[in-house]
Amino acid sequence: MSKKTAQYGSWKSPLIADLIVEGTVGLGGLTGDGDNIYWIEGRPSEAGRSVIVRLTPDNQLNDVTPQPLNARTRVHEYGGGSYIVNQGNVYFSNFVDQRLYQQKIQGENTPHQITPAPITPEGAYRYADGVIDSQNQRLICVREDHTQGGEPVNTIVSINLNNSQEIRVLVEGHDFYAFPRLSPDNKKLSWISWNHPNMPWDGTELWIADVNSEGSLGEKILIAGGTEESIFQPQWSPDGVLYFVSDRSNWWNLYRYTGTIEPLHPIAAEFGLPLWVFGMSTYGFSSAEKIICTYSKNGNSYLASLDTKTLQLQDIDTSYTAIDSLKVSGNQVLFIGSSPTESSAIVKLNLDTGELEVLRRSSQIVLDKGYLSVPQPIEFPTENGKTAYGFFYPPQNKDYQASEAEKPPLVVKSHGGPTAATSSSLSLKNQYWTSRGFAVLDVNYGGSTGYGREYRQRLNKSWGIVDVDDCCNGAKYLAEQGLVDGNRMAIAGGSAGGYTTLCALTFKDVFKAGASYYGVSDLEALATDTHKFESRYLDGLIGAYPEEKAIYQQRSPIYSVDKLSCPVIFFQGSEDKIVPPNQAEMMVAALKAKGVTVEYVLFEGEQHGFRKAENIKSAIDGEFNFYAKVFGFEPAK
Secondary structure, X not given: OOOEEOOOOOOOOOOOHHHHHHOEOEEEEEEEEOOEEEEEEEEHHHXXXXXXXXXXXXXXXXXXXXXXXXXXXXXXXXXXXXXXXXXXXXXXXXXXXXXXXXXXXXXXXXXXXXXXXXXXXXXXXXXXXXXXXXXXOEEEEEEEEOOOOOOOEXXXXXXXXXXXXXXXXXXXXXXXXXXXXXXXXXXXXXXXXEOOOOOOOXXXXXXXXXXXXXXXXXXXXXXXXXXXXXXXXXXXXXXXXXXXXEXXXXXXXXXXXXXXXXXXXXXXXXXXXXXXXXXXXXXXXXXXXXXXXXXXXXXXXXEEEEEOOOOOEEEEOOXXXXXXXXXXXXXXXXXXXXXXXXXXXXXXXXXXXXXXXXXXXXXXXXXXXXXXXXXXXXXXXXXXXOEEEEEEEOOOXXXXXXXOOOOOOEEEEEOOOOOOOOOOOOOHHHHHHHOOOOEEEEEEOOOOOOOOHHHHHHHOOOOOOHHXXXXXXXXXXXXXXXXXXXXXXXXXXXXXXXXXXXXXXXXXXOOOEEEEEOOOOOHHHHHHOOOHHHOOHHHHHOOOOOXXXXXXXXXXXXXXXXXXXOOEEEEEEXXXXXXXXXXXXXXXXXXXXXXXXXXXXXXXXXXXXXXXXXXXXXXXXXXXXXXXXXXXXXXXX
């Protein structure tokens, strides 16, 4: 069938926003308990509720947490590590009251017949990242105490499972904690800690202590880490050796501690991740002699096995280019995998047979590959003779073509964090754009994870400069190559990516429009009105506040609205505690006063990131229709 010739942006696509939202669930929190497999599904169709799901050996899939319970913790606001399973008992944090609940599993197919019951007292406490201490019949986890007013207090606590009113503080004195982990014999506890102004990818400390017979901890011993070394995922091997990931070599590599610290397999690749949420995992033990791990290199993930005796690393062949939430038990490996043509899915690997089995897909949408744009990894020159990275998606729709004289409009995507990264995994939101005739550039600007500590540190004291330069230079590179229309380029991003977007639109003259999703416009407001986890983040990204107040104002778009003259659309959640609505509203008011084309969409009840199906859909279509007006094309009906 011959293709229709139509203007870029006006192509009719089968990938409508309803399909993206209604047919998609978020997947995370993988774990196992005996032969049962558990995970969390974030469901836009249930107002974003996080539901614990169980898969039994006979392939029965059941919801564990009944309506209206929502298995989500607010520790650090970003959460993660919200539940743990032990011998048929599920312990989880409920979002509304932040109490820990116990859900007893009874029967193979009816796990929620017994009503979940709270096991922690009422009060302004939050819990995350737990482990079961079976020897002492207790749960050990991170607690965030909001009872005193001011900045909350983080500790590691134990909760008596036979008397949950008995809560004991085991570790205190640092600003933050993560990864409390028990040795196989329950006689040692390890954890990481860090203090303001560090973020966990800047510098953390790895500690161990003996667990005494009555459950208290003995002398706390610092093993590794500091203000210039990031430790990630300490984990005990089956034979009681403590392993961990460190970036002391510039790259997050695997190490172990046996009285001294030993690198396992030095390589220019990342076995660690920025700890934005609890419970992240990149490796596990199939035996004391074999680690199954995932690492990233040049923006893609790889699965591998590491022999703990020979220290040889052997790749395991899969089609997945993004691998997360890896868990290992014996010959069974679980992970969330995705690729440029396959949405994320929970995958089980049998190490004995090499068989890969998909247990649950995040999306049931099956798209004809004729509508899929395959991302092309690109490197492009940026400021100071350096190189930056990204993934380029050309327009793709098997039914349409544009005239040879026309170049496609471009949307540059600026990821959040800013210490995060984008990957080549299938993004239906990106395909929404490319199947309509847009090109997309997903940028891993300086500061992104996956390219070593030095690359991450490019953003130190330079947020709003390096990230903006890289996004602008990526767009200009594509225009110079003749791949996109340099006069029809937009930029969009959420949270920190929203800040990069607003800075690019304000301080540069590269883009003709933009979309800010809960983006920062006033760095001072962010420094003085945000949550504990990120309250000193800007010390490293911008400078000390208020000592360097002038720099904060200089790099805040709100103070330079006179320089912004292109159309912008803002999307914001009314209950966002990380970037409050006043950030967007100040910018909108200033732009309206100036007469700039501006739209503001406030979603009631949403927080930092949208979870409700109708709001996600509204934002997707709203951004597209906004650009249609700006770039002068008629969207397909």
